[in-house]
Amino acid sequence: MSKxxxxxxxALEQLQIxxxxxQAWTIDEGRKTLIVFEGxxxxxxxxxxxxxxxxxxxxxxxVVALPKPTERETSQWYFQRYAxxxxxxxxxxxxxxxxxxxxxxxxxxxxxxxxQHEQFLRxxxxxxxxxxxxxxxxxxxxxxxxxxxxxxxxEERVEDPLKRFKVSSLDSEAQSRWxxxxxxxxxxxxxxxxKAAPWMVVATDDKKTARLNIMRHILRTIGGPGARADKPDGxxxxxxxxxxxxxxx
Amino acid sequence: MSKxxxxxxxALEQLQIxxxxxQAWTIDEGRKTLIVFEGxxxxxxxxxxxxxxxxxxxxxxxVVALPKPTERETSQWYFQRYAxxxxxxxxxxxxxxxxxxxxxxxxxxxxxxxxQHEQFLRxxxxxxxxxxxxxxxxxxxxxxxxxxxxxxxxEERVEDPLKRFKVSSLDSEAQSRWxxxxxxxxxxxxxxxxKAAPWMVVATDDKKTARLNIMRHILRTIGGPGARADKPDGxxxxxxxxxxxxxxx
Amino acid sequence: MSKxxxxxxxALEQLQIxxxxxQAWTIDEGRKTLIVFEGxxxxxxxxxxxxxxxxxxxxxxxVVALPKPTERETSQWYFQRYAxxxxxxxxxxxxxxxxxxxxxxxxxxxxxxxxQHEQFLRxxxxxxxxxxxxxxxxxxxxxxxxxxxxxxxxEERVEDPLKRFKVSSLDSEAQSRWxxxxxxxxxxxxxxxxKAAPWMVVATDDKKTARLNIMRHILRTIGGPGARADKPDGxxxxxxxxxxxxxxx
Amino acid sequence: MSKxxxxxxxALEQLQIxxxxxQAWTIDEGRKTLIVFEGxxxxxxxxxxxxxxxxxxxxxxxVVALPKPTERETSQWYFQRYAxxxxxxxxxxxxxxxxxxxxxxxxxxxxxxxxQHEQFLRxxxxxxxxxxxxxxxxxxxxxxxxxxxxxxxxEERVEDPLKRFKVSSLDSEAQSRWxxxxxxxxxxxxxxxxKAAPWMVVATDDKKTARLNIMRHILRTIGGPGARADKPDGxxxxxxxxxxxxxxx
Numbered sequence: 001m002s003k004x005x006x007x008x009x010x011a012l013e014q015l016q017i018x019x020x021x022x023q024a025w026t027i028d029e030g031r032k033t034l035i036v037f038e039g040x041x042x043x044x045x046x047x048x049x050x051x052x053x054x055x056x057x058x059x060x061x062x063v064v065a066l067p068k069p070t071e072r073e074t075s076q077w078y079f080q081r082y083a084x085x086x087x088x089x090x091x092x093x094x095x096x097x098x099x100x101x102x103x104x105x106x107x108x109x110x111x112x113x114x115x116q117h118e119q120f121l122r123x124x125x126x127x128x129x130x131x132x133x134x135x136x137x138x139x140x141x142x143x144x145x146x147x148x149x150x151x152x153x154x155e156e157r158v159e160d161p162l163k164r165f166k167v168s169s170l171d172s173e174a175q176s177r178w179x180x181x182x183x184x185x186x187x188x189x190x191x192x193x194x195k196a197a198p199w200m201v202v203a204t205d206d207k208k209t210a211r212l213n214i215m216r217h218i219l220r221t222i223g224g225p226g227a228r229a230d231k232p233d234g235x236x237x238x239x240x241x242x243x244x245x246x247x248x249x
Numbered sequence: 250m251s252k253x254x255x256x257x258x259x260a261l262e263q264l265q266i267x268x269x270x271x272q273a274w275t276i277d278e279g280r281k282t283l284i285v286f287e288g289x290x291x292x293x294x295x296x297x298x299x300x301x302x303x304x305x306x307x308x309x310x311x312v313v314a315l316p317k318p319t320e321r322e323t324s325q326w327y328f329q330r331y332a333x334x335x336x337x338x339x340x341x342x343x344x345x346x347x348x349x350x351x352x353x354x355x356x357x358x359x360x361x362x363x364x365q366h367e368q369f370l371r372x373x374x375x376x377x378x379x380x381x382x383x384x385x386x387x388x389x390x391x392x393x394x395x396x397x398x399x400x401x402x403x404e405e406r407v408e409d410p411l412k413r414f415k416v417s418s419l420d421s422e423a424q425s426r427w428x429x430x431x432x433x434x435x436x437x438x439x440x441x442x443x444k445a446a447p448w449m450v451v452a453t454d455d456k457k458t459a460r461l462n463i464m465r466h467i468l469r470t471i472g473g474p475g476a477r478a479d480k481p482d483g484x485x486x487x488x489x490x491x492x493x494x495x496x497x498x
Numbered sequence: 499m500s501k502x503x504x505x506x507x508x509a510l511e512q513l514q515i516x517x518x519x520x521q522a523w524t525i526d527e528g529r530k531t532l533i534v535f536e537g538x539x540x541x542x543x544x545x546x547x548x549x550x551x552x553x554x555x556x557x558x559x560x561v562v563a564l565p566k567p568t569e570r571e572t573s574q575w576y577f578q579r580y581a582x583x584x585x586x587x588x589x590x591x592x593x594x595x596x597x598x599x600x601x602x603x604x605x606x607x608x609x610x611x612x613x614q615h616e617q618f619l620r621x622x623x624x625x626x627x628x629x630x631x632x633x634x635x636x637x638x639x640x641x642x643x644x645x646x647x648x649x650x651x652x653e654e655r656v657e658d659p660l661k662r663f664k665v666s667s668l669d670s671e672a673q674s675r676w677x678x679x680x681x682x683x684x685x686x687x688x689x690x691x692x693k694a695a696p697w698m699v700v701a702t703d704d705k706k707t708a709r710l711n712i713m714r715h716i717l718r719t720i721g722g723p724g725a726r727a728d729k730p731d732g733x734x735x736x737x738x739x740x741x742x743x744x745x746x747x
Numbered sequence: 748m749s750k751x752x753x754x755x756x757x758a759l760e761q762l763q764i765x766x767x768x769x770q771a772w773t774i775d776e777g778r779k780t781l782i783v784f785e786g787x788x789x790x791x792x793x794x795x796x797x798x799x800x801x802x803x804x805x806x807x808x809x810v811v812a813l814p815k816p817t818e819r820e821t822s823q824w825y826f827q828r829y830a831x832x833x834x835x836x837x838x839x840x841x842x843x844x845x846x847x848x849x850x851x852x853x854x855x856x857x858x859x860x861x862x863q864h865e866q867f868l869r870x871x872x873x874x875x876x877x878x879x880x881x882x883x884x885x886x887x888x889x890x891x892x893x894x895x896x897x898x899x900x901x902e903e904r905v906e907d908p909l910k911r912f913k914v915s916s917l918d919s920e921a922q923s924r925w926x927x928x929x930x931x932x933x934x935x936x937x938x939x940x941x942k943a944a945p946w947m948v949v950a951t952d953d954k955k956t957a958r959l960n961i962m963r964h965i966l967r968t969i970g971g972p973g974a975r976a977d978k979p980d981g982x983x984x985x986x987x988x989x990x991x992x993x994x995x996x
Contacts, residue, residue, distance in 0.1 A: 570836075573777060573835045573837070574833060574834075574835045575883060576881060581827050581830035581831065582830065586820070587823075617880060621877055628824070628870055628874065631866060632866070
């Protein structure tokens, strides 16, 4: 194993130890933590979540990745199928994709109407505002990957027999509709970035660096023991409000 | 049976027939209907709901009367335990008591903090606004009973062996805390009456008249075939915004 | 109102009072009660259940009428979708149709394979045996109606605007496949009548008489205060094991 | 990294690739797979499950580790809270501890009565028999660890800040009640080993060897592409019926 890899392993372990300590604190304090992972296909959501939850408390942690809505769900209030999964006191819930489907894949692929897209962009901040006022600590992460790196990762997936279940029929659209996804992302970051639940952008072309910085950001946002974490690298994790010109196109 | 009773039975049946026709229309149209019944103990909620649902479609109708929240639920976002019960397309959901517990029994009995009470009064209209914009037709009814009539009904309950399961340990508080309940009701009507989900007040000292008028109001608000219903009697059903001086004290 | 009708109303009220007292006892004792209503369309299940639950404890009583299984449910263990509805301590659960669909409508209409039908006939007594040994008091009722009376009721339904939601696309099959349903019923009673959960047959051409006798049987089977109920009329309620020659054909 | 470790990594990866292929086959065929992991604290259940599920289909795989039953659940049919988690067609469900709590921790720690323990030993094979006849492929694994190795692992846990959430108040009992646990295990293996759902014992003092052999056993039992897996080492994985004298005491 290379030196660089050793350094990553050490840093990762230190951050995982701090996550354990910090979660123990949120449990004691009864804090509600909601972490939203969004980003294009292969941007590194699964890998980051895996490291964050590796040593987490099984009883107080849930990773939520909802399947496609049923027809009945489609006719309901949009947030209804997400509501049962929100954290209770002391719980950490990680959404691997979330209600923001309606600001990304759904409008890009035509799975919702433009009017539903607009309605969602108005609703999301209001909904999150209410949760925040009810004590939910919301951490929203946009994992940003370049077109070239995505192409590489999607190709590797197809060839890797271990990644068979990661390959999806939508993968090919990720590249061919790249610009439409960029446009949807820009609108999402514009309209749904607000004080109670701001967006943080993470550059993920370098996976390992991204993971460490995501963990630092989460730790510092949760606070308590987590406040001891190093600041994330400002070139890797930055506020959406300051993302101008820094997002992959 | 008296003539008066016959006339009630006839009017009730005609309204029930119209309800069936109107529900068939909401099912066809995929409309979402949410009816909220609130009111003091013994104000007539159960009896009115029974007549409304007697011939309703079993598959598209749900009466929701949630038990006391568990400790875990108490730590969640306040509306979380209600969300799974909201209507899907074509469904009619009737809440027999609702989130408005937090504007009535909870602050009066000390089951929530004053801060939670205030937070709720801010949240309820925002939450309902979002539902309304997502196509939920919300009908909120406050069943208003006089102190004397309540005393009479609560006494009768205790003596009636068929009403054993209606008697609650909170019944005695209903009378002794009458004024506190009046104050909570006034604030609720003031703060949570809004265009997207207005409150209607129903005088229920005369049960049968109240039931007929409730049905008329519901039918006309849903529309479609229901628009053919007679106007409710303005002395029995009236907008909260015009309730000044007409509420029982 | 006629004298006969008055007598029925009085008897019904007395039995309802005794049901309330008996349920209070099962709640105190933590007993689990499961009542299964089966029978052809229009045999009187809804009406009987309505009278039994009219004054029951809302918190400890559930009427379960499951919709058609989803595709996913169809692939599961057959009893899986019923299991969540079984009674906890102190609860009374009434199944309005039940797992016995697989011994009636499903084989008759071709909704299951003959092998699934056979498997079910073997499984049902084993499943119920296990429940019984785990303290569930199972009361199984087959409501038996004559072909002529069914024809009359189904016709009345179609013409009654209040019964619109009772009319089903399967109604016409009830008469045209009468004999197949009789055969399925006979096999069901033969194979799934066992000591831990015996079948009782109820003749329901006379609705009111049937209701009173059903209530008497339930009360006496539950016991406690219910033991005071009169014996059901042996011409109306009788054990499946003694049904030979008495079932409608 | 040592050679031995490299060999393990290679073997593991080959088995994981075969698991992916085999699961794809069970999905296509609509097969239901239920894998039960049982064993004393620190016997290696979590680690084995982690390797098995690492590349599994997220939509068709569920790891179920139920929390302590609520009071209401305690009053229900014992298997009721497990039933909703059973696999549908094409699904693989892994129980990390299971209903066999009632044959281990519950009787040893006095969380159930001796009568409930006996009832369970009678019920488990009947319940599993029914599932098996309904197409559920049940694989039951008892992970067997020596007293000395357990002592070592429990100690290491306490000192490892990453394992904070693995440490339980019951850990100390694992050693002090070692013999009672052995006795409960023996009875469990005796009474609940049956053709439709036999027990396999896995010696887990050597974790890595155990994991590889568990995967081989699972693959060969599922069949399809999995039939290509090497036979598990008969010293590591063996039928409970042939365990006499080979279980750790």
